[in-house]
Amino acid sequence: RKEVEQDPGPFNVPEGATVAFNCTYSNSASQSFFWYRQDCRKEPKLLMSVYSSGNEDGRFTAQLNRASQYISLLIRDSKLSDSATYLCVALYYGGSQGNLIFGKGTKLSVKP
Amino acid sequence: NAGVTQTPKFQVLKTGQSMTLQCAQDMNHEYMSWYRQDPGMGLRLIHYSVGAGITDQGEVPNGYNVSRSTTEDFPLRLLSAAPSQTSVYFCASSSFANEQFFGPGTRLTVL
Numbered sequence: 001r002k003e004v005e006q007d008p009g010p011f012n013v014p015e016g017a018t019v020a021f022n023c024t025y026s027n028s029a030s031q032s033f034f035w036y037r038q039d040c041r042k043e044p045k046l047l048m049s050v051y052s053s054g055n056e057d058g059r060f061t062a063q064l065n066r067a068s069q070y071i072s073l074l075i076r077d078s079k080l081s082d083s084a085t086y087l088c089v090a091l092y093y094g095g096s097q098g099n100l101i102f103g104k105g106t107k108l109s110v111k112p
Numbered sequence: 113n114a115g116v117t118q119t120p121k122f123q124v125l126k127t128g129q130s131m132t133l134q135c136a137q138d139m140n141h142e143y144m145s146w147y148r149q150d151p152g153m154g155l156r157l158i159h160y161s162v163g164a165g166i167t168d169q170g171e172v173p174n175g176y177n178v179s180r181s182t183t184e185d186f187p188l189r190l191l192s193a194a195p196s197q198t199s200v201y202f203c204a205s206s207s208f209a210n211e212q213f214f215g216p217g218t219r220l221t222v223l
Contacts, residue, residue: 034211043202043214044155087155099170100212102147104154 003027006088006103014111017078021106023071023088030090030101033064035073038085038105047073047086078110113138118203118215125193125222133188133218135203141213143206144186145170146178148199149217155202161186162208193222 003026013019025033033050048055050062050071061074071088088103119134137144145160157170161180175197177189186205190197198221206212 043216045214046211049211099157099160102155104152 004088004090004101004103006106008104008106010107010109012109012111013078015078015080017110018074018076019078019108020075021073021086021088021108023073023103025069025071025088025090025101027090027092027101028066028069030092032091033062033071034089034091034100035060035062035071036087036089036102038087040084044087044102075108078108080110080112083108083110115139116203116205116213116215118201118218120218121216122219123221125190125220127194127222129190129193131190131193133190133201133203133220135186135188135215136184137186137203137205137213138184139205139213140183141205141207142183143208143212144180145204145212146176146186146188147202147204148172148197149202150199158188158201190220195222198222 005024035047036044037047038044048057048062050064052064054063059076063072085105085107087105090101116137142163146158147155149155156172158176159178161167164180164183167178167180180186201218203215204212
């Protein structure tokens, strides 16, 4: 089975803190990677894609290490509104289609 | 654009009943899929479709049927509901290898 593993947390941090989430994947043939954000009782929404060179979007930085099959998400200057569950996702191609494998998510709670 | 819509939002069934969860998208996406999300299990793929008339099984297909007669619609049918199918169901659509857009979900309880 193709797995994506995440620390479930919860991560409880104060506003302004820097927090990092890690994720490992077992299928070395995985092609693309993403971080999704899911608010309580809501649907997942794409936060950012993860590129081999690493990429940044405001306070969020994603890194990919293919040799170690490891993905990370760094959130700087945490806001109360960052409280959510963060899902690590790997895309792999089984046959002719691409399918997403979701991690179970890491819960973040940012406190005042 | 409405994006991905799902109905109903909530449903309670008795064991053995059948029902259809509706999903529609207005983004002309080729790829549509159904997931279930259970506590501690993450999202698991039930069935998916790469275009009208084409469907395939995902990780947990047993007890569910799908069809894709149009690009827009991808209904999920529960043939004979069981308590193990109590879950939150998400429909999603995307262009290939791109961001998946999820519907708001259907919360299903089977008694």
